[in-house]
Amino acid sequence: KPVNVAILGATGAVGTELLQLLESRNFPINTLKLLASPRSAGTTLKFKGETLKVEAVEAKAFQDVDIVLASAGGSTSKAWAQTIVESGAVMVDNSSAFRMNPEVPLIVPEINPEAAANHPGIIANPNCTTILMAVAIYPLHQVQPIERIVVSTYQSASGAGARAMEEVKIQSQAILNGEDPKAEILPYPLAFNLFPHNSPLTDAGYCEEEMKMVNETRKIFGEANLKITATCVRVPVLRAHSEAINLEFKQPFSVAQAREIIAQSPGVQLLEDWQKNYFPMPIDASGKDDVLVGRIRQDISCNNGLELWICGDQIRKGAALNAVQVAELLIKESWLNKKPSTLKV
Numbered sequence: 001k002p003v004n005v006a007i008l009g010a011t012g013a014v015g016t017e018l019l020q021l022l023e024s025r026n027f028p029i030n031t032l033k034l035l036a037s038p039r040s041a042g043t044t045l046k047f048k049g050e051t052l053k054v055e056a057v058e059a060k061a062f063q064d065v066d067i068v069l070a071s072a073g074g075s076t077s078k079a080w081a082q083t084i085v086e087s088g089a090v091m092v093d094n095s096s097a098f099r100m101n102p103e104v105p106l107i108v109p110e111i112n113p114e115a116a117a118n119h120p121g122i123i124a125n126p127n128c129t130t131i132l133m134a135v136a137i138y139p140l141h142q143v144q145p146i147e148r149i150v151v152s153t154y155q156s157a158s159g160a161g162a163r164a165m166e167e168v169k170i171q172s173q174a175i176l177n178g179e180d181p182k183a184e185i186l187p188y189p190l191a192f193n194l195f196p197h198n199s200p201l202t203d204a205g206y207c208e209e210e211m212k213m214v215n216e217t218r219k220i221f222g223e224a225n226l227k228i229t230a231t232c233v234r235v236p237v238l239r240a241h242s243e244a245i246n247l248e249f250k251q252p253f254s255v256a257q258a259r260e261i262i263a264q265s266p267g268v269q270l271l272e273d274w275q276k277n278y279f280p281m282p283i284d285a286s287g288k289d290d291v292l293v294g295r296i297r298q299d300i301s302c303n304n305g306l307e308l309w310i311c312g313d314q315i316r317k318g319a320a321l322n323a324v325q326v327a328e329l330l331i332k333e334s335w336l337n338k339k340p341s342t343l344k345v
């Protein structure tokens with residue numbers, strides 16, 4: 001039966017994509033509420049040919065809502081989680097607020113759908129860069145356990161939201177006009193530049209984005225000790241993230257078998273033309289559901305090693321699509337009811 005849905009953060013980069021996906025996937029909707037900050041109250045967005053008003057989020061907005069797709073940042077998720085759960089809705093949360101909470105399932109439907117059965121009213125959507133890597137390497141890990149992952153990322157401005165994308169365009173224009181680029185949303189000018197990921201640094205010298213890749217991949221795979229190291233970098237690409245992934249398996253893994261597995265697995269697409277030196281690019285991945293995988297090759301420095309190059313749409317599979325797939329899973333399996341829990345939000 002159709003459900004009542006609310007999008008929290010409807011005006012953002014992920015929010016607008018959520019709206020499009022609910023429409024294009026014919027998600028079974030009874031009522032749809034668009035919620036954002038008071039700044040956006042009264043603005044409108046289109047859904048299935050209708051014009052819907054954006055409302056400022058408030059407690060009564062969640063009455064009679066079955067599923068809240070939240071994508072308004074960690075502090076907004078934290079501020080509203082209690083109200084949402086108490087109102088009886090399930091929150092599929094795109095923020096990092098609850099991802100590592102042991103009671104909250106962290107779900108990539110291609111990998112660990114069964115973990116979504118037991119939820120306390122909140123299900124977390126993993127970090128975008130983590131989802132893209134996880135969906136690409138999990139099919140290989142199932143055939144032959146991974147010993148160690150070394151990943152370097154090339155992350156687009158879209159990861160920092162719609163206003164960061166706009167800022168990169170304005171900076172590019174300024175530079176082409178011979179002016180100094182201004183950075184207000186991102187910490188430094190990104191146009192014609194790059195910088196290590198701007199998330200806060202942690203004690204070990206890794207930034208939070210890098211530690212998300214480590215900790216969230218372990219939680220999604222259910223492998224608390226998987227060895228992972230990551231270097232995350234922002235690049236002046238508007239949309240879609242790329243990642244160079246080095247995998248060391250416990251045993252040798254043939255390139256031919258890896259290609260075959262990637263070609264057959266859900267959520268990923270093999271894209272490589274060795275004759276043309278053509279491999280996935282952000283412009284290929286933008287607007288696509290699948291994570292593109294290519295340049296699969298033997299690591300010449302390690303018998304059990306494979307090198308992979310991937311590109312994926314951070315806003316789609318990295319965020320909005322994954323959240324919608326989680327919501328579809330809850331409906332299909334009748335998992336909308338929350339389980340008794342002591343979760344403090």
Ligand code: A2P
Pocket residue numbers: 008009010011012013014015035036037038039040041057071072073076160161162163
């Ligand atoms: P608004 O457009 O009113 O600021 P992005 O990730 O692209 O920056 O989008 C963030 C989304 O989260 C936007 O929809 C934004 O709404 C929303 N948002 C930000 N802060 C709040 C808040 N305090 N309460 C509700 N929504 C918020």
